[in-house]
Amino acid sequence: xxxxxxxxxxxxxxxxxxxxxxxxxxxxxxxxxxxxxxxxxxxxxxxxxxxxxxxxxxxxxxxxxxxxxxxxxxxxxxxxxxxxxxxxxxxxxxxxxxxxxxxxxxxxxxxxxxxxxxxxxxxxxxxxxxxxxxxxxxxxxxxxxxxxxxxxxxxxxxxxxxxxxxxxxxxxxxxxxxxxxxxxxxxxxxxxxxxxxxxxxxxxxxxxxxxxxxxxxxxxxxxxxxxxxxxxxxxxxxxxxxxxxxxxxxxxxxxxxxxxxxxxxxxxxxxxxxxxxxxxxxxxxxxxxxxxxxxxxxxxxxxxxxxxxxxxxxxxxxxxxxxxxxxxxxxxxxxxxxxxxxxxxxxxxxxxxxx
Amino acid sequence: xxxxxxxxxxxxxxxxxxxxxxxxxxxxxxxxxxxxxxxxxxxxxxxxxxxxxxxxxxxxxxxxxxxxxxxxxxxxxxxxxxxxxxxxxxxxxxxxxxxxxxxxxxxxxxxxxxxxxxxxxxxxxxxxxxxxxxxxxxxxxxxxxxxxxxxxxxxxxxxxxxxxxxxxxxxxxxxxxxxxxxxxxxxxxxxxxxxxxxxxxxxxxxxxxxxxxxxxxxxxxxxxxxxxxxxxxxxxxxxxxxxxxxxxxxxxxxxxxxxxxxxxxxxxxxxxxxxxxxxxxxxxxxxxxxxxxxxxxxxxxxxxxxxxxxxxxxxxxxxxxxxxxxxxxxxxxxxxxxxxxxxxxxxxxxxxxxxxxxxxxxxxxxxxxxxxxxxxxxxxxxxxxxxxxxxxxxxxxxxxxxxxxxxxxxxxxx
Numbered sequence: 001x002x003x004x005x006x007x008x009x010x011x012x013x014x015x016x017x018x019x020x021x022x023x024x025x026x027x028x029x030x031x032x033x034x035x036x037x038x039x040x041x042x043x044x045x046x047x048x049x050x051x052x053x054x055x056x057x058x059x060x061x062x063x064x065x066x067x068x069x070x071x072x073x074x075x076x077x078x079x080x081x082x083x084x085x086x087x088x089x090x091x092x093x094x095x096x097x098x099x100x101x102x103x104x105x106x107x108x109x110x111x112x113x114x115x116x117x118x119x120x121x122x123x124x125x126x127x128x129x130x131x132x133x134x135x136x137x138x139x140x141x142x143x144x145x146x147x148x149x150x151x152x153x154x155x156x157x158x159x160x161x162x163x164x165x166x167x168x169x170x171x172x173x174x175x176x177x178x179x180x181x182x183x184x185x186x187x188x189x190x191x192x193x194x195x196x197x198x199x200x201x202x203x204x205x206x207x208x209x210x211x212x213x214x215x216x217x218x219x220x221x222x223x224x225x226x227x228x229x230x231x232x233x234x235x236x237x238x239x240x241x242x243x244x245x246x247x248x249x250x251x252x253x254x255x256x257x258x259x260x261x262x263x264x265x266x267x268x269x270x271x272x273x274x275x276x277x278x279x280x281x282x283x284x285x286x287x288x289x290x291x292x293x294x295x296x297x298x299x300x301x302x303x304x305x306x307x308x309x310x311x312x313x314x315x316x317x318x319x320x321x322x323x324x325x326x327x328x329x330x331x332x333x334x335x336x337x338x339x340x341x342x343x344x345x346x347x348x349x350x351x352x353x354x355x
Numbered sequence: 356x357x358x359x360x361x362x363x364x365x366x367x368x369x370x371x372x373x374x375x376x377x378x379x380x381x382x383x384x385x386x387x388x389x390x391x392x393x394x395x396x397x398x399x400x401x402x403x404x405x406x407x408x409x410x411x412x413x414x415x416x417x418x419x420x421x422x423x424x425x426x427x428x429x430x431x432x433x434x435x436x437x438x439x440x441x442x443x444x445x446x447x448x449x450x451x452x453x454x455x456x457x458x459x460x461x462x463x464x465x466x467x468x469x470x471x472x473x474x475x476x477x478x479x480x481x482x483x484x485x486x487x488x489x490x491x492x493x494x495x496x497x498x499x500x501x502x503x504x505x506x507x508x509x510x511x512x513x514x515x516x517x518x519x520x521x522x523x524x525x526x527x528x529x530x531x532x533x534x535x536x537x538x539x540x541x542x543x544x545x546x547x548x549x550x551x552x553x554x555x556x557x558x559x560x561x562x563x564x565x566x567x568x569x570x571x572x573x574x575x576x577x578x579x580x581x582x583x584x585x586x587x588x589x590x591x592x593x594x595x596x597x598x599x600x601x602x603x604x605x606x607x608x609x610x611x612x613x614x615x616x617x618x619x620x621x622x623x624x625x626x627x628x629x630x631x632x633x634x635x636x637x638x639x640x641x642x643x644x645x646x647x648x649x650x651x652x653x654x655x656x657x658x659x660x661x662x663x664x665x666x667x668x669x670x671x672x673x674x675x676x677x678x679x680x681x682x683x684x685x686x687x688x689x690x691x692x693x694x695x696x697x698x699x700x701x702x703x704x705x706x707x708x709x710x711x712x713x714x715x716x717x718x719x720x721x722x723x724x725x726x727x728x729x730x731x732x733x734x735x736x737x738x739x740x741x742x743x744x745x746x747x748x749x750x751x752x753x754x755x756x757x758x759x760x761x762x763x764x765x766x767x768x769x
Contacts, residue, residue: 016560016605023603024591025638029555184597216749222598223637223745291748294769 011037011044018050027057045075052084056091064088079109083118095126106140113148116140117157124164137161152181152188159191163198171195186222189214190231197235208242209284211235212292236296237306239288241313243281361388368397375401375408382414392715394418399712402704412675415708416717485543489536490665495655499524499537502651504544507628522647523617523629525589527636528655529736529743531694533662534632535587537655541630542583549583550576554591557609565605569612573620573627580626586613589631589649590638598638610640617648634739637746644755654758657692657736660685666693670700677719684725690734702728744768 014037021030034051041047052068055061065088071081082105089098099122105115123137141161144154159174172195178188193214196207215232218225285293299306364381371377378397385394398415401408486496503524506513524541526534535551542549550572557568569592576584586592593613599606620627631649633639643649658666663685671679688696703724711717740763747760747769763769 010560013560017558020558020603020606021555021591023599023606024554024594026554026588026591029591033555184595219745220749220752223750224635224742229741229745295748298769 011041011047015046015050018054022054022057027054030054031058031060043074045071045078045081048074049078049080049084052081052088056084056087061088061091065092077108079105079112079115082108083115086118086122090122090125095122098122099126111147113144113151113154116144116147117154120144120157120161124160128164134161134165138165150181152178152185155181156188156191159188163191163195166198168195168199184221186218186225186228189221190218190225190228193218193228193235194231197231197238208235208238209288212239212296213289216289216292216295232292232295233299233303233306236292236299237303237309239285240296240299240306241309243285361385361390365393372400379408379410379414382411382418386414386418391418395712395715399708402708415711483543484536484539486540488543489533489540489662491659491662492533492537492655493659493661495537495653498653499541502653504541507545522650523620523631525636525639525644525649525652526630526632526655527634527652529657529692529739530634531692531735532655532657533693534655535585536693538583538585538630538632541628542585545581545583545628547581547583547626547628548579549585550579551585551587552592553587554609557592558605560605562604563608566608566612569609569616573616576627577625581628582626583628583630586629586631588633589643590633590635593631593640593643595638595640596642610643614640614642614648617643635742637750652755652758654762656762657690657734658696660689662693663688663691663696666696667700670697671720674700674704675717675719676721678721679725680722683722684729687726687729690736691732692734692736695732695735699725699728699732702731740766740768 014033018030018034021027021033031051031054034047034054038044038047038051048067048071052064052071055064055067065085068081068084068088071078072085075081082101086098086101086105089095089101099119102115102119102122106119109115117140120137120141123134123140127134127137138161141154141158144151144157148154155174155177159171159178162168162171162174172192175188175192175195178185179192182188193211196211196214199207212232212235215228215235218228219232222228288296300310301307361381361384364377364384368374368378368381378401382394382397382401385391385397395415395418398411398418401411402415486499489496526537528534538551539549552572557565557572559565559568573584576582593610594606596607596610599610617629620629629649631639636644636652639649644652664681667681667684667688671681688699691699703720706727707718707720707724743759744763747756747763750756751760760769
C-alpha cells in the first residue's frame with residue numbers, strides 16, 4: 001500500500017518504508033506513516049522504535065523519548081529501544097540517563113556496533129561541557145570500529161571522541177577514514193575543517209584558511225549543514241580579526257614611543273615590523289577562496305558579535321594608532337608615514353570588504 | 356432532551372477535538388437547548404479548525420444573536436421547543452441583518468465587500484487554472500513562456516531554432532511560494548491534465564516494487580495524454596544518490612527508474628510534460644538535471660506586491676471583512692510567502708472569532724486585526740535564504756544558480 005494511504009498495513013513494511021523516507025530526508029512523512037501503522041498495530045515494538053527515530057529526525061525530542069520508552073516497555077530485551085531512548089535523552093541534555101540506556105543496549109547486543117557507538121556518543125555529550133574521563137568513550141568507539149570497519153558512522157564516532165579529547169591527529173585520521181568510505185560526506189568534510197580550526201586555537205598556528213576552505217567545501221555538498229556554516233563563520237571571524245587588528249599593535253607601539261624614556265628612534269623599526277606583519281596577513285587573506293572572503297565580509301552585517309568586535313577594533317585603532325602618530329607628526333617623519341599607512345591600509349581593506 | 360446527553364456529547368467532543376461534524380451537531384443541539392455560550396465556544400473551535408466553514412458561521416450568528424438578545428444564560432436551561440425565530444429548524448443566516456449591523460463601517464472602493472443585490476456573494480464559476488489566475492509574478496510568467504510553454508506548444512518551430520522542447524522543467528524556490536499552483540497553471544496553459552506524484556506514493560518495501568510504481572506513474576501519464584506529470588518534492592523521489600546509504604536500494608531504484616522514464620519521455624512526443632518542484636534543488640540527483648531531463652529551471656520567488664495583493668484577496672474573499680486596504684497590506688508584507696499570507700489571514704480571523712465568542716457580538720475583520728496578525732506572523736523564508744546564500748557562494752561553480760545569485764544580490768544578501 002502506498003505511504004500516502006493512512007490505512008493499516010504490514011508493520012514490517014511500514015518500518016522499511018519509514019526508513020526509506022528518513023533516508024530521503026522526510027521525517028514528518030515517516031512519522032505519519034508510522035502513526036497510521038501503529039493505529040492498527042499498537043503492540044509492535046519496532047514500529048515504536050522507528051517512530052522514535054523518525055521523531056528524533058524531526059527534532060521532536062519529547063515525543064521521540066515517549067515512543068522509544070514504549071518500545072522498551074514492549075521489548076525490554078531488544079537493544080534498539082534502549083538505543084533510541086539514549087539518543088533522545090542525549091538530545092534532551094539528560095546525559096547520565098542517556099549513558100545508562102546506551103550501556104543497557106551494549107549489554108543486550110555486545111556484538112553489534114551501533115550500541116557501542118551510541119554509548120561513546122552519549123559519554124562524549126556528557127563530558128563535552130565540563131570535560132571528563134573519556135577513556136570509556138574512546139574504548140567504546142574503538143570497539144564499534146572493530147566490529148564494523150566498513151561503517152562510516154563508526155569511524156565518525158572515533159573522530160568525535162578524539163575531537164572532544166583534543167586528540168587532533170586521531171580526529172583527523174578518523175574523519176579522513178569516513179571520507180575514504182563515503183567521499184561525498186559533507187559532515188566529515190566539516191568535521192575535518194573543525195579539526196583544523198581547533199588546531200589553530202590550540203597552537204595559534206595558521207590553519208584558519210585551510211579550515212575555511214574545508215567548511216566551504218562541505219557547504220558546496222550540503223548547503224544546509226549548520227555546523228559548517230557556524231564553523232565557516234568562526235574561521236572567517238578569525239581571519240578578519242587578524243587582518244584588521246594589526247594597526248592596534250602599531251598604535252600601541254607609537255603610544256609607548258610617546259613616553260620620554262623611550263627613544264623615538266624605535267618608531268621606524270616598529271613601524272616596519274608592523275607593516276610586514278600586516279602584509280603577511282593581507283596575503284593570507286588574499287589566499288582565501290573568493291566565496292569565503294565574500295562570506296567573511298558580510299559577517300559584520302549578519303553577525304552582531306562580529307559587528308561589535310569590528311567597532312571596538314576601529315575605535316581602538318583610532319585611539320592608539322592615529323592620535324599618537326599625529327602627536328609625533330612634527331618630530332618624526334616616519335611616524336607620519338606610519339600614521340598614513342595605519343589609516344589608509346585598514347580603510348582600503350574596509351572598502352574592499354564592502355565590495 | 357436531557358442535559359446529561361448533551362454533557363455526554365460534550366465529553367465526546369473533548370475526546371475528539373478535531374471532529375468538525377460532531378462539534379457542529381453539538382452546537383446545533385446546544386442552541387436548541389438555550390446553552391448559547393457553550394454553542395459559541397463550539398462554533399469558535401470549528402472555525403479555528405476550518406475558518407471558512409459556512410455552517411459554523413451560521414450557527415455562530417444564531418448563538419451570538421441569541422446571547423445579545425439575552426435569550427440564553429450560557430448554562431443548561433429549560434429545553435427550547437424551537438429555534439430563536441420560532442421555527443422548527445435552523446433558519447438561513449440573515450445576511451441582511453448582518454449587513455445592517457456593519458452598515459456604518461465604510462469600505463473603500465474596490466475593497467472586499469461581497470456584492471449582489473440580495474447580499475449574496477457573486478458566484479465564481481469553476482474554471483481551469485491558467486497563468487492569468489496567478490497574480491503578479493510577471494517575471495516568472497515571462498520565463499515560463501520563453502523557457503517552457505513556447506517550445507512545448509511549438510515543438511517543430513523550437514527544433515528549427517535548435518531549442519529543445521522535450522526536457523522537463525524544475526521549479527525551485529522558498530517553501531510556500533506557489534510552485535504547485537504555477538505547475539497547475541502550466542497544465543492549464545497547455546490544456547493538459549495534471550497528475551501530481553510524491554515519494555510516499557511510489558515507495559514500496561518489496562524489492563523492485565518502487566521501480567515498478569515509478570514505471571506505472573509514467574505509463575498512467577501517457578494514457579492520460581496530454582498530461583503534466585508533476586513530481587512534487589523531487590528532492591525526495593530524485594534524491595542525490597551519493598548521499599543515500601547502501602541499505603536503501605528502493606530509493607536508489609526510484610532515482611534510476613526516474614532517469615530511464617525521463618529519457619523515454621524526452622525521446623518521444625507522447626504528450627507527457629514533466630514538471631518538478633523542490634525547495635532544495637541542491638539535493639536533487641545531478642543526473643536528473645542533465646539535458647533532456649529536468650534541464651530547465653525556474654526560480655519561483657516570494658510573491659511580489661501584486662501577487663501578495665492577489666493572495667490576500669483570495670484568502671479574505673470568503674470572510675467578513677471591512678475597511679481593509681489590501682494594497683497597503685501587500686506593501687507591508689514584503690518577504691512573506693503565500694503560506695505566510697494565508698497564516699496572517701487565519702490569525703486575524705481567529706482573533707476576531709475569539710473576540711466574538713467573548714463578547715457575543717459578531718464583527719468583521721478590520722485593519723487593526725490584520726495589522727496585529729502581521730506583527731505576530733514572521734516571514735518563514737529566512738532559513739531558506741540562508742541556505743540559498745550558501746548555495747550561491749559555494750555550490751554555483753557551474754553557474755546553475757546564477758538566477759538565484761542575482762536575486763540575492765538584488766536583496767543585498769550576497
